[in-house]
Amino acid sequence: RKEVEQDPGPFNVPEGATVAFNCTYSNSASQSFFWYRQDCRKEPKLLMSVYSSGNEDGRFTAQLNRASQYISLLIRDSKLSDSATYLCVVNTNAGKSTFGDGTTLTVKP
Amino acid sequence: DGGITQSPKYLFRKEGQNVTLSCEQNLNHDAMYWYRQDPGQGLRLIYYSQIVNDFQKGDIAEGYSFSREKKESFPLTVTSAQKNPTAFYLCASSIRLGGSYEQYFGPGTRLTVT
Numbered sequence: 001r002k003e004v005e006q007d008p009g010p011f012n013v014p015e016g017a018t019v020a021f022n023c024t025y026s027n028s029a030s031q032s033f034f035w036y037r038q039d040c041r042k043e044p045k046l047l048m049s050v051y052s053s054g055n056e057d058g059r060f061t062a063q064l065n066r067a068s069q070y071i072s073l074l075i076r077d078s079k080l081s082d083s084a085t086y087l088c089v090v091n092t093n094a095g096k097s098t099f100g101d102g103t104t105l106t107v108k109p
Numbered sequence: 110d111g112g113i114t115q116s117p118k119y120l121f122r123k124e125g126q127n128v129t130l131s132c133e134q135n136l137n138h139d140a141m142y143w144y145r146q147d148p149g150q151g152l153r154l155i156y157y158s159q160i161v162n163d164f165q166k167g168d169i170a171e172g173y174s175f176s177r178e179k180k181e182s183f184p185l186t187v188t189s190a191q192k193n194p195t196a197f198y199l200c201a202s203s204i205r206l207g208g209s210y211e212q213y214f215g216p217g218t219r220l221t222v223t
Binding site for chain 2: 031032034041042043044045046049087089091094095096097098099100101102
């Protein structure tokens with residue numbers, strides 16, 4: 001089993017749709033959690049950190065459930081420009097990072 | 110501008126040759142990381158360094174060597190012992206904020222070995 005597992009996707013949604021991605025992690029000692037966005041053939045870019053209390057940034061909402069060891073990302077009112085691969089990242093307190101394989105989102109007109 | 114630079118963007122080598130990938134940051138970050146990404150897959154950690162002269166192996170360290178003599182620089186050498194060196198190599202740096210390591214990536218180097 002992989003340390004970090006994501007929905008395999010791909011997700012194909014129309015503009016304006018709401019889409020949710022889940023990510024599970026196996027290391028209970030994990031301390032910090034992030035979502036990154038990666039466009040084709042580019043480097044990943046930090047989308048948002050994920051906090052226990054949940055956090056929102058515009059159309060994006062991230063949630064963390066430590067008891068069940070999963071994090072989620074919700075995108076509301078999808079835009080064409082949201083099309084990308086979304087990567088879940090889990091860090092231990094020692095700074096070691098583990099990335100999920102990513103979930104590909106395509107938003108269609 | 111502050112940021113992370115990697116060079117070159119594309120690199121071609123013959124099998125059996127060692128090759129060194131450059132990574133420089135001027136963000137004053139303590140920690141630096143090297144990842145590789147193969148087509149259709151996520152990032153896999155090769156090595157990371159929390160401070161100068163500190164090194165931690167990642168998940169796929171075999172066939173790679175590195176140095177961290179300066180805070181700003183974390184070059185990676187892909188040696189001839191690496192069996193499948195062709196990949197997209199990404200360098201990142203981070204600052205520790207209350208136990209959280211937000212990483213920022215350079216543009217990457219695409220290495221092709223034939």
